[in-house]
Amino acid sequence: MKQYDYLIVGSGLFGATFAYQARQAGKRCLVVEKRSHLGGNVYCEQVEGINVHQYGAHIFHTSNQEVWNFVNRFVAFNRYTNSPVAHYKGRLYNLPFNMNTFYQMWGVTRPEEAMRKIEEQKALENKASDSEPQNLEEQALRLVGRDIYEALIKGYTEKQWGRPCTELPAFIIRRLPLRFVFDNNYFNDTYQGIPVGGYNALIEGLLDGVETRLNTDFLKHREELTALAEKVIYTGPIDAFYDYRFGALSYRTVCFEQEVLNTPNFQGNAVVNYTEREVPFTRIIEHKHFESFGQAVYDNPKTVISKEYSVEFKTGMEPYYPVNDEQNTALYNQYKTLADQEEKVFFGGRLAEYKYYDMAPTIARALELAKRLILN
Ligand code: FAD
């Protein structure tokens, strides 16, 4: 009999959720993590008494009751509601696209007028609107028309993805809600918030009592680690697992420029997107606004901001956003064919499934896998 039932590679939300479920079922687990801390991309660090999201701003949101109940076992969530503001050529616009945005863009005050304005703009585009949009530009023009596309989408998206909007898949922009009400809530989900005390509290709860090894790269010790366990749950990049034998998958990654400022309130909001192409960063995050509201913002005389620069992934960088275009999807499918034939190794999470999963769907996938492997 092996020392562990499960070797779990990666301590992000997928690995940590699976480890929790396995431990609850009495399974012996070892989690290996190549970074010097647990938690994957939701990891936070305290700077000047403020929880700083080290790998980019993370806002938890879901309509999945099972996932919401699950995370609330470990931590309470605050009332943070994501309502980013877009900065374009010195003017501010509310996001997601809603009556406030339409008012700021066109001066329209009623939903009917906003709809008419969008219809007028759509009519100016010559593509037949009953065919499937072939790319992100076509999709965006069809949703909101050219004014909003040019000011709030094109520059931001091209900076973020490093590709023209005509070469990006349409689905990326369908993530953004379009509303004819005055509602700046970025998400449509039933529940949202930030864990009170930050995401580390959630990860600590999930991994409580589970054996973990930091600074351990599974791929460098593959044989000895694999030999320790009956099964392996792998949450790292799938192409790396197969030594890039079909080629490397593309990612976008983000560089963060963090600053501590001697002011209690720099931008008045957690997230400000800079949507013009000429500004090199995509957005500025002011971390304190995730956890302090109203006058409480002034309790701390300092603030921490992060400017986010999107860059093309190169070996050695953190892979963040899978680029799910045709070429990369085809490449991923080649790897997936191999993965499906593995008997002992199971792949899950954003990197191993090469999918743009948010936190809640990541947890849902891990719960599903745990159900399938452990309860059956
Ligand atoms: P990860 O968190 O990436 O964890 C994988 C872990 O595996 C990492 O810790 C890594 O170091 C480790 N690992 C990899 N290879 C090896 C190896 N060979 N050996 C050992 N360990 C290894 N979701 C939301 O719901 N809301 C948001 O606002 C949001 N914002 C985001 C912003 C950014 C910039 C990014 C990149 C993502 C965002 N997400 C957001 C998505 C969220 O981060 C993911 O859904 C979630 O982190 C996925 O968890 P995971 O366990 O699959 O992957």
Ligand code: UDP
């Ligand atoms: N987007 C945009 N302008 C914005 C915010 C988002 O054009 O001000 C587009 C962009 O293409 C982005 C997509 O909408 O990739 C989805 O946005 P979301 O905020 O969900 O992206 P995330 O940062 O989570 O990838």
